[in-house]
Amino acid sequence: MKKSLLLLPLLAAAVTGCPSNSLKTATTADKPDILHAALDTTVAPGDDFFSYANGTWIKNNPIPASESNMGIGKKVQDEVYARLRQTSIEAAGAQNATPGSNPQKIGDFWAVGMDSVKADRLGATPLKPELDRIAAMKTVAEVPGVIGHEIPLGVNALIGPRVGQDDKNSDKMALYLRQAGLGLPNRDYYFNTDSRTKNIRAEYVKHVANTFKLLGQDATTAQANAAKVMALETTLAKSSRKLEALRDPYANYHKMSIAQLDKLTPGIDWKTWLGQMGGTSVDTVIVGQPEFYQTVGQLLKTKPLDDWKAYLAWHVAHEYAPTLSGPFVDENFHFYGTVLRGATAIRPRWKRVLDMQENALGDALGQLFVKEYFKPEAKARYDTLVKNVVSAFADHIQKVDWMSAPTKVVALDKLHKITPKVGYPDKWKDYSALTIDRSSLAANVMHANQWQYNYELNKLGKPVDRTEWGMTPQTYNAYYNGSNNEIVLPAAAFAIPGLLDADADDALVYGYAGASTIGHELTHGFDDEGSQYDAHGNLHEWWSKDDRKRFNERVNGIVKQFNGYTLLDSLHINGKATAGENIADLGGIVIGLDAFKKTKQYKEGKKINGLTPTQRYFLGYALGWQMHVRDESLASQLLTDVHSPAQYRVNGPMADVPAFYEAFGIKPGQKLYRPDSTRVMIW
Structure with missing residues (x-):
């Protein structure tokens, strides 16, 4: 890119x-010359x-x-x-937009998006069905099914399915499984020992805990759950490949039948799991990082249910925090906007x-x-x-x-x-x-x-x-x-x-x-x-x-x-x-x-x-x-x-x-x- x-x-x-x-050539003094105007001739x-x-x-x-x-x-x-703003305002104010038309959708998306009063009134209510689904789990065996429901909603939950052309047969579409599931940008944030990254890790745990508090948890429970999230993600990060290693297309291409994938990750029933994600007809997948999915299989056998509840609740809240009430938006911005990126004020809501x-x-x-x-x-x-x-x-x-x-x-x-x-x-x-x-x-x-x-x-x-x-x-x-x-x-x-x-x-x-x-x-x-x-x-x-x-x-x-x-x-x-x-x-x-x-x-x-x-x-x-x-x-x-x-x-x-x-x-x-x-x- x-x-x-x-x-x-x-x-x-x-x-x-x-x-x-x-192109016409600018030759007269009255035409703007942005190249000359940008120069710093002291350098x-x-x-x-x-x-x-x-x-x-x-x-x-x-x-x-x-x-x-x-x-x-x-x-x-x-x-x-x-x-764009004017286009959206006009669409939102139109009285005769055909239901189901693009103008109706643009207008309604804008209108409710700009209604901060309604967002504040709703709080985390829009997430309640998903959070209730997670809280209702009785055994770890239910975790894949819940993940299978959350992934189509855009939640970065544990695994990374993606549809794309088969790298070795570009006339075919294939299902890829990539490393995923982290709340920090990539694996290095979990292990680098410089003071800048160590501070980001500490701030991340605080951010996760603060988000749990906004969901209604008391301080002790929120901190304990944030620690569980960090521990689980650190294990995933340890099995994640570095940025440069992800650029080798051969090393990140491992085509497998469902039976071979089951063998790679003992205990996971991939046919059922993929079916829960809508992939009922999938019989072959391309695994990018097999070692990552081996770790996924191990975690699903060893991590207790409460850890998975904390992990999944966090990732649902993280994905949708920018769409919720002011406290969620502000907390999300503090970490991802200020701590990670250095911005000191949130962008206007309309943008x-x-x-x-x-x-x-x-x-x-x-x-x-x-x-x-x-x-x-x-x-x-x-x-x-x-x-x-x-x-x-x-x-x-x-x-x-x-x-x-x-x-x-x-x-x-x-x-x-x-x-x-x-x-x-x-x-x-x-x-x-x-x-x-x-x-x-x-x-x-x-x-x-x-x-x-x-x-x-x-x-x-x-x-x-x-x-x-x-x-x-x-x-x-x-x-x-x-x-x-x-x-x-x-x-x-x-x-x-x-x-x-x-x-x-x-x-x-x-x-x-x-x-x-x-x-x-x-x-x-x-x-x-x-x-x-x-x-x-x-x-x-x-x-x-x-x-x-x-x-x-x-x-x-x-x-x-x-x-x-x-x-x-x-x-x-x-x-x-x-x-x-x-x-x-x-x-x-x-x-x-x-x-x-x-x-x-x-x-x-x-x-x-x-x-x-x-x-x-x-x-x-x-x-x-x-x-x-x-x-x-x-x-x-x-x-x-x-x-x-x-x-x-x-x-x-x-x-x-x-x-x-x-x-x-x-x-x-x-x-x-x-x-x-x-x-x-x-x-």
Whole structure:
């Protein structure tokens, strides 16, 4: 994925209508130049290109108290929130919305979501049926059945079923079982011994206890139950794989029959359990982490019933706390917003409701969005930009000296079979089976989670729908899907806040959209993970042994480079976990640059505000990572995210690109300078 944070922005005015497929070049002083305005010329580009490119913008855009970061994605998001808010208000106030229609559902979701008085009056009442179900258990034998009921409601309870294409047979949908069940972001939070993480663990136990108090437990009982939750989760975490280990597709692929799964986890009747989750016809599963499920089996035999009651009640409350009364919302924010992310004030209720509405009715909102904000001519323009970047990538594959001729043929075949999905899907999800009303916000979120679960489960046994999108068009992000061999580029991924297309020159857009989005996602098909999938989306080795060896040597170079970056005193970037994204960043930059070199602007070489076209291209790339982050959020990202922090997504790859050195006159002795022999070159 392009972005390190999954945001909920929609498209701003940036793509609302350049009628041609090429961008107009800004040449006059009366047009805005956001690249020049963002510069901090007190910083040498050869010492810290990220700060040189974005420093003034960062100084002028402090992080709001309610946010853990501030960046270009937030600006896009804010521009659109107002539009979504008005759309929702109008839908809520409509007197003639057809029952069951998308406008009715959008309006009712908004109306009850914004009714904080009703939420406060209801308290935890919307959760009572689920909490009663947990409390009514008489034996541990009932635990799987209750979990089977909670998982479709979105509760992260013990196991992680997911429907997806079979990695080794992309024409088939399969049921995956992944490690899951933790309340902290990942396993490292349970074991790291630095003071920051130890404090988070202590605060987490307090948070769980406080949540139990809100559910009506006395202080002693709440503390005892919080300790039970922590102990059970710590055991699960011990059998969970580290972030970097989850990126090996072969090591996380273990296809098993139900009988083999039963043998892996003695005492669990998987046919019955999967049936309780709706998977009555499942006869084969793909287990990601077998050791985790062995631990699940052991825990179901050894942990007493009261521990399971505490664990499940906590996870139900945790999942739905943001939909409940003020005390639940505030307690949830204190830990997950302040302790983990560093925000000091909760976001306005209307923004939080819009986030939930997006998760529940994203395609319904998307239909309204693209109709108004992503015109056909804009889509045609970005279709053309994709073609230009693909052409440049083909040239790179043909010219690299480390790949043999036979493997190049296969690589080019895979590249040309990548399906680009630009802007929005050709067909939208049908929400007719989803019930949304004004009973409670929690009920609507439950209904939406159940609907989404059923939607995914119903894919089993049916042909793969390769036209489906995994993101809505109003999402400021993009992705490469190895199983479909596709890049998906939502309309919002091209948004530049406050800038019209007519005022954006080719250099800016080729750096911002061509490199950091399109080229980045194309390169994911050939990074250390994506390169293991063939042109048809199957996990299959299509490289020669020597080619793979030479490729891995280059991957090891970028791993070593990023391992060397230390932040926040002692934390460092995990070079192995972030390798795929770092490869895609570097690839996107060099491929996008060659695509840009074919434009009129590059060939003419005219400066704008003293900046050459090539300099503006690199600044356009840096614009995509224009953001700053609170220390708490940065620390969390280093432990949980396969993306490097924004500053290093700029400075890291730039230090490997010879054209960057030439464009800005980078010399030995400057902080970003790397000798030729240490620079990483892959594509």
